[in-house]
Amino acid sequence: MAQPMGTKPNKVPEIRTGDTVVVMHGKDAGKRGRVDRVLRSPATEAQRAGRWRTVSSRPLSVVISGVNIAKRHTKPSRSMSGSDRAPKVQQGGIVDKPMPVDISNVMVVCPRCDRVTRVKHERLGSGQSVRVCGHCREQLEPGA
Numbered sequence: 001m002a003q004p005m006g007t008k009p010n011k012v013p014e015i016r017t018g019d020t021v022v023v024m025h026g027k028d029a030g031k032r033g034r035v036d037r038v039l040r041s042p043a044t045e046a047q048r049a050g051r052w053r054t055v056s057s058r059p060l061s062v063v064i065s066g067v068n069i070a071k072r073h074t075k076p077s078r079s080m081s082g083s084d085r086a087p088k089v090q091q092g093g094i095v096d097k098p099m100p101v102d103i104s105n106v107m108v109v110c111p112r113c114d115r116v117t118r119v120k121h122e123r124l125g126s127g128q129s130v131r132v133c134g135h136c137r138e139q140l141e142p143g144a
Contacts, residue, residue, distance in 0.1 A: 024107055
């Protein structure tokens with residue numbers, strides 16, 4: 001079936017929030033973790049105005065719990081709240097913050113066979129597209 005000009009076919013995302021993934025490259029290679037957030041490409045000002053090509057819907061990076069941790073040094077700060085007269089003081093110190101990992105550096109782990117796998121797509125009898133493991137052909141459910 002031909003797509004109308006200027007539209008892209010809808011694709012099921014390869015990696016979703018809640019998936020268990022393994023980092024394949026970088027300083028945290030071999031570590032496993034659960035995906036907290038999927039970060040998509042930001043739109044530039046020119047793209048928002050519609051003068052350039054459309055923004056890619058491909059996710060660029062993922063934030064994984066316990067992986068790619070950066071230490072941030074924060075100062076104590078005061079913030080005035082609307083109802084209280086006393087300012088609230090935010091404590092300063094060293095904060096551990098998980099940073100994004102490029103999506104090309106991680107692979108999904110199948111919850112059934114516990115192997116690192118590529119994601120395949122199959123259609124159910126109802127016509128719905130689902131993600132399946134490339135090894136055991138079991139459905140990949142986020143958070144499973």
